[in-house]
Amino acid sequence: MPDPILVIGESLVDITVGPGGTTTRPGGSPLNIAVGCARLGVSTVLATQIGDDEAGELVRDHLDSSDVDVRSLPPHRPDTSVARADLDSAGHATYSFDLAWDPTELPSPEGFGCIQVGSIGATLAPGADAVDALTAQAADAGVPIGFDPNVRPTITPDLADVRRRVDAMAERATVVKLSDEDAELLYPGEPDVLARLTGRGRTALAVLTCGGRAVRMRSAAADIEVAPPTVEVVDTIGAGDSFMSALLARLLEHELLTGAALDSAALVDLANTAARAAAITCTRPGADPPTRRELADSETST
Template sequence: MIVVAGEALIDLVPSSQGPSLDGQLPALLPRRGGGPYNTAVALGRLGSPTAFCSRVSTDSFGEALLNGLRGGGVDTSLVQRGAEPTTLAVADISPDGSAGYGFYADGTADRLFSLPPELPAAARALSLGTCSLVLEPGASAYESLLRREAARGVFTALDPNVRPGLIPDPEAYRARFRSWLPHVALLKLSEEDALWLADGTPRRTAGRTPVRAGCGGCLYGGDPGAGGGPGAGEGGGRSAVLAAAREWLAAGPAAIVLTHGGAGLTVLTRDGRELTVPGERVTVVDTIGAGDTVNAALLHRLDAHDALSYAALAALGDKDWEDILRFAARAAAITCSRAGAEPPYATELAA
């Protein structure tokens, strides 16, 4: 079983781009979301035995979130409940399909997550990330879960999925991020997030919305230069990211997977290897949930390679990694081809 821990929330997605001709604002359509939530649903759809560990509201949105998990075959026995409202994320979709977010998270249920008892014996991997590791008091509980389960030998995966608008003290967060690395087996992050964590360079889309997601793992076709890619970082960003990644690897992870928008994915390994695969060509509707789909696809395919352990991850060869990364690229492309966080089912990838 793979346990995914973190927030579940509701994305409010505009039904159209900008005001209508008569000046009316577009309707906001509620969609189930949250990085960890999307990852859990994606894993369930791919056929991996999965459990979700979080705190979910008892309001109607919370019930809808639980129904979405159950519909994907995800175990909800580790979900805590609370009467507080569900977190809302208002999405802003740009013409290229990338999404920015403004969050309404004060006093919401998922922020009050508490450290659960030891995970079930069947738990082989734990995946964490996004807002859940930022917003207190829940963030400290999720951090304690990461440290405790890593000490027990559970395979751990981390996707920071940085939301700068939610981080009041960036330097304190960067220090906290570095403190997690000795407890992480697999680190996955977008090139934009890596650059922000490495040297504090503002994300390229900063200023347009309170929080900007970028492509964050969406692998798509079209303009080969769109959406960033290896070497696309400004001001020597590529070298800064690689230098930082090597430091992060030395601190703990066996491997780091970087996503480059339309240009694909790169894996960097602790023994000094670097392998990149291209993105899959697809017409982008939006990028919501694409990076989360990458998380799920990586874990699912690693399990297929019997590599959900630190030693097995470190022992993977280049051909193994090429298969794993290409699988993740295909899965993310399907998510990008449809509205909202709608990850693919196993049958779609088999086809």
């Protein structure tokens, strides 16, 4: 059984509007990653803020059904945050948000195999300041950190501030994953974003995802590209989060966050596993990451 993981950040409800109508489901990148890790057999704690309303009950039921241990962060709020996703004809989502993120107290990182941060929770003040302090504490304690910026300019439009926060967090992180959209927003014109990330600080693995195109991974020992599976896309909601959760679960399962060499074979295995998880999520509506059995079955069917 892998060491437990602590995921920190926002929980919300996704209101999805598309050609087939409107649906309401639990969401938020940290919540999705926590659910994905738990479904893959990792003991998972999610430190978050959830309102005492009907939407909050929906979120809690969703987390309970995947055996995620929820730590409710003060101050407690009456209303749960909301994200609206408008889908185009190809199933790609455009987001808008109504949320708050202002925890005044976070759990200690000690005792966890990894801390996962990112998205709005790592960039929206004042809560982002508490997350920043926690990652500094984790780095000092030698606890590995996963970081997925998942930049949302509609909610954090000051890209200079976002870039400053991302750079500080990335220097402490053991694993950093960027989408191609993140890379273009944060480092426009940068010739090699992954070399930038692995060339300083504690980052042992940097990842760049490009939707349905090749996934690239870089470590001190290797730099590889892997083509993701081709699937019929229902929508892309939560695909990047499923990728990150499968990546972290695989790293924890094989104890690759503790200084082990990440050679080409290890990177190809990580990329294939995480890409399959993302592909499964794309084949069904909403952020619905695969279980351990579903991910294993996808490997045998390819």
